[in-house]
Amino acid sequence: MKQFFKNSISIRKIKLYFKKNKRIKNNGLNNKIILIKENNQIQELKRITGLKVNINGNNNVIKIHEPYAFENCHLTINGDNHLFEVQKITNPVFSIRNTSFIMRLGNNNSIKIGKNLSMVGGYIQAEDNNTFITIGDECMFSAEILVRTSDGHAILDNQTHEVINSGKNITIGNHVWLSFKTTVLKGSKIGDDSIVATGAIVTKDYFNQKNVILAGIPAKVVKENINWNWQSIQDYERYKNGTA
Numbered sequence: 437m438k439q440f441f442k443n444s445i446s447i448r449k450i451k452l453y454f455k456k457n458k459r460i461k462n463n464g465l466n467n468k469i470i471l472i473k474e475n476n477q478i479q480e481l482k483r484i485t486g487l488k489v490n491i492n493g494n495n496n497v498i499k500i501h502e503p504y505a506f507e508n509c510h511l512t513i514n515g516d517n518h519l520f521e522v523q524k525i526t527n528p529v530f531s532i533r534n535t536s537f538i539m540r541l542g543n544n545n546s547i548k549i550g551k552n553l554s555m556v557g558g559y560i561q562a563e564d565n566n567t568f569i570t571i572g573d574e575c576m577f578s579a580e581i582l583v584r585t586s587d588g589h590a591i592l593d594n595q596t597h598e599v600i601n602s603g604k605n606i607t608i609g610n611h612v613w614l615s616f617k618t619t620v621l622k623g624s625k626i627g628d629d630s631i632v633a634t635g636a637i638v639t640k641d642y643f644n645q646k647n648v649i650l651a652g653i654p655a656k657v658v659k660e661n662i663n664w665n666w667q668s669i670q671d672y673e674r675y676k677n678g679t680a
């Protein structure tokens with residue numbers, strides 16, 4: 437009896453392991469999924485722990501730098517010539533969790549993420565043709581974040597019937613904190629060492645304004661000359677006073 441329970445527990449553990457580490461679905465030609473190791477050696481990947489990958493298309497590249505830390509994330513690639521690249525996460529308390537990365541509705545899009553992103557959850561979508569999302573180093577993204585280069589559906593000029601809402605690139609600088617439920621829409625840029633307040637919708641280019649807080653709908657600069665630290669206020673005070 438004891439042995440039976442022992443066996444069924446270990447079968448459950450094995451099933452859980454494979455569920456968490458599902459293989460990459462690669463439907464297409466010449467797609468490259470590579471790990472760049474700490475010694476710069478390159479290794480082809482068959483699975484990425486914590487990141488479920490589904491590719492339908494050709495000539496797409498996924499580059500993951502070691503060490504990486506995904507948890508319950510998805511990457512969906514439909515179309516051709518997309519690039520997804522994530523730099524290493526060296527801080528052991530950081531990880532990218534509960535996030536869907538999406539590149540579909542077009543070709544030649546890219547999502548490039550810098551070193552040490554800490555993210556609780558949301559959607560990062562580079563869509564339409566030839567759009568990119570660039571996220572700098574040391575960023576901290578909260579939960580329910582939406583970053584997307586496209587509106588997903590066409591808006592037309594009523595006279596000319598031309599599309600007026602084509603996708604536009606998004607750039608997020610180094611050390612940017614996106615608070616809970618923030619949205620970053622097409623064409624937006626956020627400067628280094630800045631914060632986006634909870635519930636804000638960023639729609640414009642603020643790249644040259646570093647060290648600011650953006651808040652509201654549409655987001656505007658509400659404070660200048662600030663910076664932030666990922667630690668809690670208590671931990672930061674202890675660290676600053678040399679008591680940590």
Ligand SMILES: CC(C)(COP(=O)(O)OP(=O)(O)OC[C@H]1O[C@@H](n2cnc3c(N)ncnc32)[C@H](O)[C@@H]1OP(=O)(O)O)[C@@H](O)C(=O)NCCC(=O)NCCS
Nearest residue numbers: 577578614615616631632633634635636649651652658659
């Ligand atoms: C931005 C934030 C961090 C506060 O920073 P702060 O320096 O204390 O800013 P203040 O509270 O002094 O606000 C500055 C101004 O912005 C306004 N403001 C602050 N947060 C705002 C928001 N989310 N939406 C709209 N306006 C906002 C304030 O009313 C104030 O306006 P005023 O100058 O007209 O009085 C905070 O508002 C916030 O968004 N917190 C949520 C953080 C979060 O999501 N944490 C999850 C863990 S990652």
